[in-house]
Amino acid sequence: MIIDNIIVITVAIILITYLSINYVKKYAPVNLFLIAICAFSLGIYLPVVFYNVYLRIRYQIPLGIGLFVLPSVFAILQYNNITFGKNLLFKRAEKCYNDQKYTKCINYLQKLMVKEGRNSKVLFLLAKCYYAIKEHTQAKEYLYEVIDKDEYDFNAYFLLGNILEDEKDIDSAIDMYQKALDMEPTCYDAYEALGILLADQGKYSDAEKLYKKAVEFHAESYELLYNLAMIQLELGKTEEAEKNLEFTLVINPDIPEAIYSLGNIKLLKGNYNEALSLYSEITKSETYGLKAYYKIAIIYVTKNEFDKAISVIEYLINEDRNYIDMIENEFVFNAMRSKIDVLIRNIKQADQQIIIKQQEEIDALKKNRKNWFGREKEETQNTQESVLYTDIDMTRTGFRAEDIKNQ
DSSP, X not given: OHHHHHHHHHHHHHHHHHHHHHXXXXXXXXXXXXXXXXXXXXXXXXXXXXXXOOOOHHHHHHHHIIIIIHHHHHHHHHHTTOOSOHHHHHHHHHHHHHTTOHHHHHHHHHHHHXXXXXXXXXXXXXXXXXXXXXXXXXXXXXXXXXXXXXXXXXXXXXXXXXXXXXXXXXXXXXXXHHHHHHHOTTOHHHHHHHHHHHHHTTOHHHHHHHHHHHHHHOTTOHHHHHHHHHHHHHTTOHHHHHHHXXXXXXXXXXXXXXXXXXXXXXXXXXXXXXXXXXXXXXXTOTTTHHHHHHHHHXXXXXXXXXXXXXXXXXXXXXXXXXXXXXHXXXXXXXXXXXXHHHHHHHHXXXXXXXXXXXXXXXXXXXXXXXXXXXXXXXXXXXOOOOHHHHHHHHHHHSSOHHHHHHO
């Protein structure tokens, strides 16, 4: 009986040890649960043996399952490299990637490859990690391996395009983005990236065709609509650009650049009230606020509302002196040039007075420093060792003049 109990306890300890080692080696989270069950069952079994307590069958069965059956089944499965933990391990790696813990993610994935082999899913996430830490060569190697395993993996082509674009190999990047779209015609990111590259190369007609096709698949995308409108403006298709900008603002009314561009079209067409309304919406924008005020001033001058125009111009110049040159060179403002010239002259004179005053303050400060920290040479020679001068010497040197003489 004693030998049986020793065997039971020994087997339980071996199972716990084996499951613990496998947890470390293979990152099988289910083992933690199994180890806890086995340890709990062993914790019950030991006092039963020690105090020679009799257990009924209904208690012995669950104790035996927890002590032997479950741990043994999973130990055998893991010994044959069959585990239920690989998906959990991959999810853990994905979480590390999302948390920008790329080195830790790479470690998880390399462990998973040793255990499960080099599948496309793991290789692609590895490539993303290496791309994130700017190890482009390593990332490309994994991506080419992904494509070798699955030539229709559009995500691999897209990421290759990103890497090649970063490396300034634009033609190759365009080819990769196009391949991604060939494999997956709805790939939003590939449309956006490819359209930008085509536009940068001045291929506006190609970019317009691409964005039109993209909008067919992603009609809800205000980014694509806005990009399409900008391309159409480059091509001189003002009417189409206007419609697409209006669609853009229906989807998302809070896009300052779209509002400003649409306002420019309305201004160009002579729809001053509509343009004024649009510009007024973005006067608080950090990027487009002053630009909007400049256009508003032009509208007021065009409508002969000179008092409103001069007020806006004064605000503009006070906010940013760079607008002085723009206003002086703008033909539209010739209708009220005399008023503007007086305003600009007064502002320039005020600026000059401020500069003069600041220089006077600087000069005064320099003079005060000179009087405090030193004396003119002739003053030093003729000055008697008065109490005041002796004190000043102390502040300058740390010793009184008479102390210096005595040294």
